[in-house]
Amino acid sequence: MLDYAALYRRERTIQQLVDGLTIADLHAETDEMYDTVERLIADCTDADVTFQPVDPKAHDPFASDPNAVNQAWTLGHVIVHLTASCEESAFLAAEMARGVPFHGRSRYEVPWETVTTMAQVRQRLAESRRMLHASLNMWPDHPHLDYIVEPWPGAPPVDARGRFVLGLAHAYDHLGQIAEIVRQAKASAHS
Structure with missing residues (x-):
């Protein structure tokens, strides 16, 4: 895994x-x-998907419900957020690789409240993985790696490879959160 x-x-x-990095490297990194995510949740049950963890650092300024701004995320919530972020970066990267100028975000996030079973979590991960690989398959043989953008104001500039990996880096940032949710859920089940 990248550092x-x-x-x-x-x-x-x-x-x-x-x-x-090559396109093949990006496939492997995906x-x-x-x-890694699937290993972290391998022993989870349906109850773990909706388990409400304790997270004193929880803060989501983008929450649509003001009452949820400081609410800890469930495993289902983290998975749909993580996959949506990876997909957004992948689709924007595919456009960059093809030389298409940035024209706005490309994001859809499955409503987390609808993800209540491990079957849904596994399906979401499999679907997202498939979409990331498909997005890489859309890259031309000679991607426009000279096309560099600032992904958000003040961020270091990236080419299509960097845009793609931003999603995976965001996923990496959630790995500890996933591990902690699983730890709390398993401890709660045994108490």
Whole structure:
């Protein structure tokens, strides 16, 4: 797996992380990230998907319900958010690779409240993995890696590889949260 921790320690930029990567490398990185998520949740049950963890640091300024701004996310919520972020980055990267100018976000997030079973979680992960691979398959043989954008104001510039990996880096940032939700859910089930 790429050294995503170096990003969060601000020791490297996304572009430094992806320089030299090929489309095949991005396919492999996708599988490694999704395999990691699946390992973290391998022993989960349906009850774990909707388990309400305790998270004193919970803060979602984008929550549509003001009462949910400081509510800890369930496993189902984290999975739909993580997959939506990976997909958005992947689809924007495919457009960059084809030389298409940025024209806005490309995001859809499954309503987290509808994801209540492990079958749904596994289906969402499998579907998302498939879509990420499909997006990479849309890249031309000679992607426009000279097309560089600032993914958000003030962010270090990235090419299509960097745009793609931003989604995986975001997923990496949620791995500890997933592990903690699973830990709490399992501890609660045994008490």
